[in-house]
Amino acid sequence: MRFVDEFRDAELGQAVAGEILATVEPGRHYKIMEVCGGHTHSIYKYGIDDLLPSNVELVHGPGCPVCVIPMGRVDDGIAVAREPGVIFTCFGDMMRVPGSQGTLTEAKAAGADVRMVYSPLDALRLAKTNPDREVVFFAIGFETTAPSTALTLKRAKAENVPNFTVMCSHVTIVPPLRALLDSPDLRLDGFVGPGHVCTVVGARPFEFIPADYGKPVVISGFEPLDILQSVLMILRQLDEGRCGVENQYRRVVPYDGNGRALEVLSEVFELRPHFEWRGMGFISQSGLRINDAYAEFDTERRHEVPGVRVADPKACQCGEVLKGVIKPWECKVFGTACTPERPIGTCMVSSEGACAAYYNYGRFARERQVV
Amino acid sequence: MSAGARACDDPHHCITCGDDGVPMRVLELDDARGLALCADEAGTRRSVETTLVGALAVGETVLVHADVALTRMEAPA
Numbered sequence: 006m007r008f009v010d011e012f013r014d015a016e017l018g019q020a021v022a023g024e025i026l027a028t029v030e031p032g033r034h035y036k037i038m039e040v041c042g043g044h045t046h047s048i049y050k051y052g053i054d055d056l057l058p059s060n061v062e063l064v065h066g067p068g069c070p071v072c073v074i075p076m077g078r079v080d081d082g083i084a085v086a087r088e089p090g091v092i093f094t095c096f097g098d099m100m101r102v103p104g105s106q107g108t109l110t111e112a113k114a115a116g117a118d119v120r121m122v123y124s125p126l127d128a129l130r131l132a133k134t135n136p137d138r139e140v141v142f143f144a145i146g147f148e149t150t151a152p153s154t155a156l157t158l159k160r161a162k163a164e165n166v167p168n169f170t171v172m173c174s175h176v177t178i179v180p181p182l183r184a185l186l187d188s189p190d191l192r193l194d195g196f197v198g199p200g201h202v203c204t205v206v207g208a209r210p211f212e213f214i215p216a217d218y219g220k221p222v223v224i225s226g227f228e229p230l231d232i233l234q235s236v237l238m239i240l241r242q243l244d245e246g247r248c249g250v251e252n253q254y255r256r257v258v259p260y261d262g263n264g265r266a267l268e269v270l271s272e273v274f275e276l277r278p279h280f281e282w283r284g285m286g287f288i289s290q291s292g293l294r295i296n297d298a299y300a301e302f303d304t305e306r307r308h309e310v311p312g313v314r315v316a317d318p319k320a321c322q323c324g325e326v327l328k329g330v331i332k333p334w335e336c337k338v339f340g341t342a343c344t345p346e347r348p349i350g351t352c353m354v355s356s357e358g359a360c361a362a363y364y365n366y367g368r369f370a371r372e373r374q375v376v
Numbered sequence: 377m378s379a380g381a382r383a384c385d386d387p388h389h390c391i392t393c394g395d396d397g398v399p400m401r402v403l404e405l406d407d408a409r410g411l412a413l414c415a416d417e418a419g420t421r422r423s424v425e426t427t428l429v430g431a432l433a434v435g436e437t438v439l440v441h442a443d444v445a446l447t448r449m450e451a452p453a
Binding site: 041042043068070123124125126127146147149150152153156199200201202204205227256257258259263265266269357 | 395396397423425427428429430439441442443444446447449
């Protein structure tokens, strides 16, 4: 398909890898974080890290929407799902995220009506066909997904669907990045920016990274050539001693994002003062909630949501993996007690999670070969 | 089978959770409802919200996430 095939060309990939090799300074170690879980998935799926010189290290960031959901939030979801008359809907990977008392899949097995949907619109359709039940949509995701929830809420209001509510767990990407950059135990040289988030927010919100922290950012597409080219663009900035925000994904990302999407978001949502992130704790103004104009569609105002706080399991090191402090295989339970079939931590649930991506694509080798 | 069901049934990849954007071609327009019937690479069809990208033409390619067209796709330079 056009826009896809040309970005998977192996020969071109080798050529870009050659340019990367020619750009790196021997003896210098480069640590580049790919912010988005979609990039992590592509990197492992296509073996992109194998094409990089040994002194260019890709570190996985906090941009997997499933991985950042804390256990307590899953418990809250399960509590709502167990209420009589509720049809609880969520995306596929969310079904398998463990809370302290099990997963939504297990809650379903125990009798709760939990259903997987592809989009919030599907959940709204379900509400229309089940007028005697309340359909709750467990909304997760970054700014890429939040407009879909916002548009669905607008549609629910316009079409007057009173039995539809949203348990909003949407998050924003900039606050956790700032938290990461302020963290003393992390040394990074640059960022591969989250392409699909930027279709909504644009590249401008990332300008604080070069301005305040002196590190380059390249907004990147998700095909193998996109990621390789973005790594090259970051290395070139470093080589030339400059830093700024560059947009590799111009075929999709306008520098200023999608104005209409931003308008829709501000019509429906407002920032929470704090939101809890798995492994990263509470981060100020990093989560969205439904505003007063849409209060009737807010699950948290219609139900008694327990607001559970649960510490992450001691053995699980998702927090360190999400911050790029350790590699997935350095976690004590990786591939033994924690597998995609029986995940302990969220990073093993979604294929965008660094641990599951590592595990599913058989990347157990701890030493890479030098290209 | 819908794209969503196929994608989310895959034990290793939920495309909505994964912030994936799927290039889809516009087949039919329903401007009154702000919807378009679109098809992905495999020919799977979904009804897609077009509010965020404005008026579309049949044959255009848009990037779709969670049944919402986020942006029009431009030819690579």
